[in-house]
Amino acid sequence: MTELRQALDDISAIRTQVARGTQFRGYGPLSVASTGILALFVAAAQSHWMAGSNQGLKAFLDVWIATAAVAVFLSALETIFRARRVHSGLAMEMIQAAAEQFLPAIVVGLLLTVVLLRIAPQDSWMLPGLWEVIFSLGVFASCRFLPRQMFGVGAWYLAAGLVCLLIASGHHALSPWAMGIPFGIGQLLVAAVLRYGFEDAIEES
Numbered sequence: 426m427t428e429l430r431q432a433l434d435d436i437s438a439i440r441t442q443v444a445r446g447t448q449f450r451g452y453g454p455l456s457v458a459s460t461g462i463l464a465l466f467v468a469a470a471q472s473h474w475m476a477g478s479n480q481g482l483k484a485f486l487d488v489w490i491a492t493a494a495v496a497v498f499l500s501a502l503e504t505i506f507r508a509r510r511v512h513s514g515l516a517m518e519m520i521q522a523a524a525e526q527f528l529p530a531i532v533v534g535l536l537l538t539v540v541l542l543r544i545a546p547q548d549s550w551m552l553p554g555l556w557e558v559i560f561s562l563g564v565f566a567s568c569r570f571l572p573r574q575m576f577g578v579g580a581w582y583l584a585a586g587l588v589c590l591l592i593a594s595g596h597h598a599l600s601p602w603a604m605g606i607p608f609g610i611g612q613l614l615v616a617a618v619l620r621y622g623f624e625d626a627i628e629e630s
Contacts (some may be wrong), residue, residue: 558582
């Protein structure tokens with residue numbers, strides 16, 4: 426029984442290792458592009474709404490946390506279906522390997538938000554820029570099993586986050602466009618890389 430368990434553990438370890446060394450094709454360009462369009466739409470709607478109201482930090486966070494939840498749901502749904510179709514028997518290992526690369530960035534973003542709101546809510550104007558910088562780290566971490574053009578997407582999020590911090594430092598105010606433009610364009614870039622990057626890799630090979 427011990428030998429059987431050891432053999433099963435070895436097989437599981439091999440499958441995990443293979444998954445971590447294989448390009449992940451589970452991310453779907455359709456759902457990712459949809460999240461980019463959603464970010465731009467939400468930014469436009471919130472910008473119009475905030476212009477005629479006194480809603481502040483709570484409303485801003487509520488809107489973008491809800492938007493992020495919808496975006497994650499759409500992406501996760503397509504990823505699960507695509508991974509099962511493209512990666513077949515390794516689907517769960519591939520999804521787990523992909524999540525391991527990006528999950529730390531998401532957790533850090535959440536924890537940083539909670540801490541900043543608790544100890545320095547007056548500095549909440551930095552949140553959009555910080556989120557984009559942290560998101561860029563998740564993209565960079567995922568580059569090793571995605572098309573090489575994804576590095577450019579990570580550079581976009583990093584640059585956008587730094588620019589947002591510089592711009593917001595002048596007036597210390599939250600702007601919906603500080604979320605909508607970086608994430609809207611960024612997600613559309615991700616979708617383009619997913620759509621055409623894998624095709625380029627196949628042609629080169």
